[in-house]
Amino acid sequence: MATSSTLQTLTPNITFTPDWSPGLGGGVWSTAVLLTNYFQTHPQTFTEMLSKKSALELGSGNGYLSVVLSTIVKDLNITCTDTPSHLPLISKTFSENSLSSSPSRTITVSSLLWGTETLPSTFDFIFGTDVVYRSHLYLPFLSCLTSHLSPLGTAIIGICMTDTTSDFFEECKKANFRYQRISDSKGCDGMRGVTFSLYVIEWKP
Numbered sequence: 001m002a003t004s005s006t007l008q009t010l011t012p013n014i015t016f017t018p019d020w021s022p023g024l025g026g027g028v029w030s031t032a033v034l035l036t037n038y039f040q041t042h043p044q045t046f047t048e049m050l051s052k053k054s055a056l057e058l059g060s061g062n063g064y065l066s067v068v069l070s071t072i073v074k075d076l077n078i079t080c081t082d083t084p085s086h087l088p089l090i091s092k093t094f095s096e097n098s099l100s101s102s103p104s105r106t107i108t109v110s111s112l113l114w115g116t117e118t119l120p121s122t123f124d125f126i127f128g129t130d131v132v133y134r135s136h137l138y139l140p141f142l143s144c145l146t147s148h149l150s151p152l153g154t155a156i157i158g159i160c161m162t163d164t165t166s167d168f169f170e171e172c173k174k175a176n177f178r179y180q181r182i183s184d185s186k187g188c189d190g191m192r193g194v195t196f197s198l199y200v201i202e203w204k205p
Ligand SMILES: C[S@@+](CC[C@H](N)C(=O)[O-])C[C@H]1O[C@@H](n2cnc3c(N)ncnc32)[C@H](O)[C@@H]1O
Pocket: 023, 024, 025, 026, 027, 028, 029, 030, 031, 032, 058, 059, 060, 061, 062, 082, 083, 086, 112, 113, 114, 128, 129, 130, 131, 133, 137, 140
C-alpha cells in the first residue's frame, strides 16, 4: 500500500483522503501507484490512445486512479466501479478534485460486481490494480473483462506477484486473452526490483 507522502510526490495536484471504512479499496495500493506513475510518464500516449474514447476501472476502491487518468485525458468518458460500499468514497474523490461530467466527457460511478453484474456497453480501455489478489477472484474478474472489453480494446492490470499465481495467466489464455508484461525499459520509475508489475491484456487475434 502507498503512503500519503508517496501519493503527494506522484500527484501534487490531486487531493485524496484514504478511508478504510468501506473495505479493502479505501486506500491506494502498490500497483495503483505504479499505474499512476505509468500514466504520468506517458501522457501523450494515453491522450492519443484515449481521446473521446471510453474507459472502465474495475475494483477502483477509492477513485484515485480514475481521477489521475481523467486529469491527463480530458475528453475521456470514464466509468469507475467497485462494490456498493466503495461508491461514496469514489464519488468523493471525484468531487474533491472538481471532476464531473461536462459537454466534452462523461464521468460515471457505478457498482460492478465481477461475474454478477454487467454494464450495458463495452469499453475501449479497461484498467484495474491489485484486483486479482485471491484465486477465487480470477474467474469472476475474467468474466467481467470478457463482458466489457471491446473487440479491439486494451486492458492494463496491476498485479502483485506475491498475491497472484500463474493460474491467473492460464485462465487468461483459456478465456481467449493474450497478455504481456510491460517491460521495465518501457515503463516508469518504480518498476525495477519490485514484486509487482503492469500487464497489458487484449483479445487474441
Ligand atoms: C486491494 S483493493 C485495490 C483497490 C484499488 N484498485 C487500488 O489498487 O488502490 C481491491 C478492490 O477490488 C474490489 N473487489 C474485490 N472483489 C470484487 C468483486 N467481486 N467485484 C467488484 N469489486 C471487487 C474491492 O472492493 C477493492 O476495492
